[in-house]
Amino acid sequence: MxxxxxxxxxxxxxxxxxxxxxxxxxxxxxxKPPIKIPGGRLKEEAERDARLNAEKFFTPHELQTVTVLSDIIIPADTRSGSASQAGVPAFIEFMMKDQPRSQTPMRGGLRWIDNVCTKRYGKPFAQCTKAQQIELVDQIAFPSKVAPDMTQGAAFFSQLRNLVMTGFYTSKMGIEDLGYMGNVPNQWNGVPDDVLKQYGLSYEPSKAEEARK
Amino acid sequence: MDQFNITKAPTVYDAVIVGSGAGGGMAAYILTKAGAKVLMLEAGGYYDPADPKYITQLKWPYESPRRGASTPLRSGGDFDAAWGGWDIEGEPYSSKAGTEFHWFRSRMLGGRTNHWGRISLRFGPDDFRRKSLTGVGDDWPIGYEDLKPFYDKTDRLIGVFGTNLPDFPNEPDGYFLPPPKPRLHELMLQKAGKSIGVPVVPSRLSILTQPINKERGQCFYCHQCNRGCQAYADFSSSSVLVIPAVKTGNLTLQNHAMVREVLTDQRTGLATGVSYVDTVTLQEVSVRAKTVILGASTCESARLLLNSKSPRFPNGLANSSGVIGKYLNDSTGAGRSAFIPALMDRKRYNEDGVGGMHVFTPWWLDNKKLDFPRGYHIEYGGGMGMPGYGFGGGVENLNGQIPGRDGKMKPGGGYGASLKDDMRRFYGAYVGMSGRGEPVPLESNYCEIDPNGVDKYGIPTLRFHYKWSDYEVKQAKHMQDTFEEIIHAMGGIPLGRKPGPEQNYGLAAPGRIIHEVGTVRMGNDPSKSALNKFQQAHDVKNLFVVDAAPFVSQGDKNVTWTILASSMRTSEYLIDQVKQKNI
Incomplete structure (x- = not known):
């Protein structure tokens, strides 16, 4: 047989x-349908990203709340736009799928905020007035002076703020806001003279250079 | 692929090299240039830093959906050149209860040379004779004078910038390209160091600040060596050694070849080749060669020898001493970062510089006056770098310590316009420092074959047993005290809490610094070492190891430059032995 x-x-x-x-x-x-592999990616990476992009984490209400909070953390001003204008909510959505360990603190934190707001103001956070939103944020945005019954909110806010900061300052808009001038081929010739002068520093000739003189 | 056939390749190569990192790459380069027919087996895929298929250099953070965060497929983050990392699917490893070891692997052409910081420090005379000098540890079977000619040749072949340091006899002279001028925070570090007696001198990195040949370009100062250089302006084994070796026509490069064992002739006791599994087709293949050269990495080469058991070699190949796997040792590591108020509101300009520090601190003290027997060097970071994943994180722990523009303190954290203003003021006002030190290699720190584990190819896996001793903990304490001294001398604010004894003073877990050496040590006594002073197996004369496994100790220096010099020395010795018909 x-x-x-x-x-x-x-x-x-x-x-x-x-x-x-x-x-x-x-x-x-x-x-599997054939997948386009961008430069600098392994096939496995391209597949993983495609899978993550096809998933959805936030509900529309959660996403709205994240967007409002993000723009409170990074609002538009005269130099640059707001977090949402820089695409931060979409970045946070992706990170939730990329690093699933963040999901429960994020989802639970949003729920915590809505619960507090509903008790206080009769509405979830996103539907509260601007003044009410700021009143709540003021109580969770400063970990060192948070009230004992608001500590979970402060932990959540710090988590969200970290994501908003990274999301904004790694965007094109955020990089321009900071004034980062690199990531281009160039010739490094040392600290500009006016900056050396400002800090009272100079390039001393090394011992080897002195010996050659 | 239902059949379990073993394909036998017809060719008998002059040498088969396992692994394409610094050690394997150098052996391939030297042997093929000398006309030998060589087969190189690499477990991972092909990689060329100049091929757009692989390029991540000069990409912006927003070109990654995770802004460069790490993933299970790339521990160093989305833009890092090195594939794999701490955990590779289907290739597990374990640690004995109560001990810990972390094992970083890159399955790709060039191996971990794609990840390293290009820090290229030759060992000094003292690094080869630690036992004679301190009574603990072991001496090498060779001295600095044995390796010096090969360090010199490596400097000129590959290129390294730096300066001679006449005040440091244990940091020997070399053939250096001009070092880049220090950045602003590095000038401040130099000034602060001077005030407290900590020397801060030009670093030594294998980056081409001047062109050295027609095949490789010059550094264009993007600060991204870890992404691989499309101009070949830094050292990666792929661009600098393996690709030129392929161009000789003498090197056959076989990617996706996971070596299972070294094959031997039971009658003569000589190595006859290796067997490997093709990781794509899962075909089992055996290849024949007159010489077998292992450059698979410290732990992987030990694993391979321990797995190459036969009636003649029941403890594994080249292991009559029983020493293989033992004396595993990684660099110590601890770090601290600081905020430098004097750097707030800086004028913006491009200070990317080379892919790493322009200055560093070599070991500057005398261990005879300290309560630990080995030294460390300090690496520095900082400046107006490109924001990446994690940027702005933990601001609540910082901005409460810095007065605002109005001179008033405010609670840490916050939001809105004032937070945005803080980020603009704080940008580029940080420095970081990392100590990298020499441990005392111990027989009780080892890797062994896990009696219960196999990888997805059925190859038995490694189990680690590693614990730091008091020597390393005390060294880490000294690092932390030094870091604070430097930070205070700069007028800086140390960030985070200073790690105390309960955290081993921030001493990184074994393996985390990715500088492991020592598992197939060399020595003059065959009962205490696996290899002779040419990295040739005492028991099997046509078997060599050219990665960091042969190293008796690692100095307070990153070992890549010593891997390169030693592999070159071993390769030239092999050529000579073949000419003399000894092999």
Missing amino acids: KRRDSLKAISISSLGLAVGPAEAAVPEPAP
Whole structure:
């Protein structure tokens, strides 16, 4: 008896099921559609990103709350736009899927805020007035002076603020706001003279250079 | 792939090299240039830092949906050149209860040379004779004079910037390209160091501040060596050694070849080749060679030898001493960062510089006057760098310590216009420092074959047993005290709490610094070492190890430059032995 036939016999006789050859017991998965691999990515990375992008984490209400909070943390001013204008909520949505350990503190934190607001103001956070929103944020935005019954809110706010800061300052808008001038091919010739002067520093000739003189 | 066939390649190579990192790459370069027919087996895929398929250099953080955060597929973050990292799917490792070891692996052409900081420090005379000098540890079977010619040749072949340091006899002279001028915070570090007697001198990195040949370009100061350089202006094994070796026509590069064991002739006791599994087709292949050279990495080479058991070599190959796996040692590491108020509201300009520090602190003290026997060097970071994942994190722990523009203190954290203003004021006003020190290698720190573990190819895996001793803990305490002294001398505010004894003074867990050496040590006594002073197995004369596994100790220096010099020395020795018909 061939191996395949004996497997077939075992499966039929011992389980009493009329299945085909052993191979058929685990059907072949549907072939994956070909994926475009961007430069600098491994195939596995491109596949993982595509999978994450196809998932959805925030509900529309959660996303609205995240957006309002993000713009409270980074509002627009004369130099640059707001967190939401820099695409921060979408970044946070992605990070929730990329690092699932963040999901419960985020979802639970949003729920905590809505619960407090509903008790106080009769409405979830996003539907409160601007003054009410700021009144609540003022109580959770400063960990060192938070009231004992608001500490979970402060922990949540710090988590969100970290994400908003990274999201904003790694965006094109945020990088321009900071004034980062690198990431271009150049020739480093040292600290500009006016800056050296400002700090009272100079490039002393090294001992080797002095010896050569 | 139902059949479990073993394919036998027809060719008998002059040498088969396992691994394409610094050690394997150098051996391939030297041997193929000398005309040998060489097969290189690399467990991971092909990589060329100049091929747009792989380039992450000069990308902006927003070109990554996670802004460069790390992933299970790339521990160093989305833009890091090194694939893999701390955990590789299907290739587990374990630690014995109560001990810890972290193992970073890069399955790709060039191995971990794609990840390293390009810090290229030759060992000094004292680094080879620590036992004679201090009574603890062991001496090497060679001295600085044995390796010096090969360090010199490595300097000129690969390129390294730096300066001679006549005040530091244990930091030998080399053939240096001009070092880049210090950045602003580095000038401040130099000034602060001077005031407290901590020297801060030009660093030594293998980055081309001047062109050295037609194949490789010059550094264009993007600060991104860890992403791989499309101009080949830094040292990566792929661009500098393996790709040129392929161009000789003498190197056959086989990627996706996970070596299972070294094959031996039971009659002669000589190595005859290796067997590997093709990780794509899962085909089992055996290849034949006159010489077998392992450069698979400290732990991987030990694993391979321990797994190469046969009736003639029941303890694993080249292991009649029983020493293989033992004396595993990683650099110590501890760090601290600080905020420098004097750097607030800085004028903006591009100070990316090279991919790492322009200045560093070599070991400057005498251990005879200290309560620990080995030294450390200090690496520095800081400046107006490109924001990445994590930027602005933990601001609540900082901005409460800095007076606002109105001179008034405010509680840490916050939001809105004042937070945005803080970020503009604080940008570029941080420095970080990391100590990297020499541990005392111990027989009780080792890797061994896990009796219960196999990887997805059925190859038995490693189990680690590693604990720091008091020596390293005391050294870390000294690092922390020094960091605070430097920070205060700069007028800085140390960030976070100073780690105390309950945290081993911030001493990084074993393996975390990714400088592990020592598992296939060399020595003159075959009962206490696996390799002779040419990194040739005492028991098997046509078997060599060219990664950091042979190293008796690691100095207070990052070991890559010593891997390169030693591999070059071993390769030239092998050529000579073949000419003399000894092998």
